[in-house]
Amino acid sequence: MxxxxxxxxxxxxxxxxxxxxxxxxxxxxxxxxxxxxxxxxxxxxxxxxxxxxxxWPTTAAPSWxxxxxxxxxxxxxxxxxxxxxxxxxxxxxxxxxxxxxxxxxxxxxxxxxxxxxxxxxxxxxxxxxxxxxxxxxxxxxxxxxxxxxxGAYAHVLVGTDFTAESRHGLIASAHWFPTARLALMHVLDIPYKSLWLDAGHGEELARMEMATMQSFLADTPLAAEVRAQVLPLVEHGHPEVMLREYVVEKEADLVVISAFRRGLAFHLLVGGTSRRIVPAIPTDVLLVRAPA
CATH class of the missing domain: 3.40.50.620 (HUPs)
Known part of the structure; x- marks a missing residue:
């Protein structure tokens, strides 16, 4: 590596x-x-x-x-x-x-x-x-x-939104847990998807998303053998729901998400995805703090 x-x-x-x-x-x-x-x-x-x-309170204690x-x-x-x-x-x-x-x-x-x-x-x-x-x-x-x-973590699911900070989370996961099986999941939440995206366009969108995932992986500085073993996953829905379902079905023992250090205003105005993910996941959750 x-x-x-x-x-x-x-x-x-x-x-x-x-x-x-x-x-x-x-x-x-x-x-x-x-x-x-x-x-x-x-x-x-x-x-x-x-x-x-x-x-500690004591009454009539012996001399010793x-x-x-x-x-x-x-x-x-x-x-x-x-x-x-x-x-x-x-x-x-x-x-x-x-x-x-x-x-x-x-x-x-x-x-x-x-x-x-x-x-x-x-x-x-x-x-x-x-x-x-x-x-x-x-x-x-x-x-x-x-x-x-x-024992050591054996199956790690890393969430990504294709940002630099989520790339840091993937790199950290590979180096912190070198013996673990790694899966990388991107979740796209599309409101009212069924109303405007037909089957044909849905398949095209899925291909585009997977191509973006492969490009993200290729640009991540990992050893070739490590990168080849990462399982790429693209899902549609709420991030906390998709991550939780994978953990339950595939028995991952750690979920990794990444974030910069942000204040309360960010969490109130943007929603703070990590605030929803941490309590929703039924296994251990690691928030990797990316360098600013």
Whole structure:
């Protein structure tokens, strides 16, 4: 494989966000697996509510007892949950608003990837506050974990809209997950398609779209053997629906989408496709942050 540009190299600093509940266990296991696979530093961050840093209450304690602080108890549980040795592990227990504190920690530690569990999302089709905040503001890529890991990712579906940022997502997928099977999907949402596009013109449009897909692949700097193994897919419909159906039928274990860092105005005015895709997909979703 050709040498990747620095922005497509696997992350070397991973931040795992955890509230120490069971809903974060899968994210923890995946973060450890990726840290070991990429030989990356793993920062595990647990955010306490303000005012929770005091010692555990005690009455008539024996003379040998020193009541542990909440932070010390959290660190003890984290080390138990992590189990075996994790090279490059750094634990952070701090106070503050979870979303802002996680973003501050990721920025301060220059993390390339933030990992968090899907349990933070309150309901199907919606994003939790922390996920929404990081999706909009984080300069790092974001991995939302739903599935229990059983080794490295094996089947990766990459979404593309033929932009430079989605090309970066494909390049990153090839270099981050070199043993995985790659599928590349472009979804065209045509309103009222059946009213104005007959069968003949529909076939012509499909040929044009596939030609565009092949041109996009040919212009993507990948090794020839890697490019030849990418499965190109062109679909019509809503992106979140087509991606979800492929995941369900073909059992892909990761969906990759790409984005620049954009503010709230973009998501409100344009719709923020990633905001619809992340909660709709029943497996892990990786938002690769393309360089500006």
């Amino acid at each position: 050709n040498d990747p540009v620095p922005s497509a190299l696997p992350p070397q600093r991973i931040l795992l966000a955890t509230d120490l509940s069971s809903r974060c266990d899968r994210a923890l296991d995946r973060a450890v697996q990726l840290a070991r696979q990429w030989q990356a530093t793993l920062h595990v961050v647990h955010v306490l509510a303000p005012g929770n840093e005091g010692s 007892r020193h009541a542990p602080t909440t932070a010390a108890m959290a660190e003890r549980q984290l080390r138990r949950d992590l189990g075996g040795d994790v090279p490059g592990l750094l634990l952070h227990v701090t106070e503050g608003d979870p979303a802002a504190t996680l973003l501050d920690a990721a920025t301060r530690e220059r993390c390339d990837l933030i990992v968090l569990g899907a349990g933070e999302m309150p309901a199907q089709g919606t994003l939790g506050h922390v996920t929404e905040y990081l999706l909009r503001k984080s300069p790092a890529s974001l991995l939302v974990v739903r599935e229990r890991p059983h």
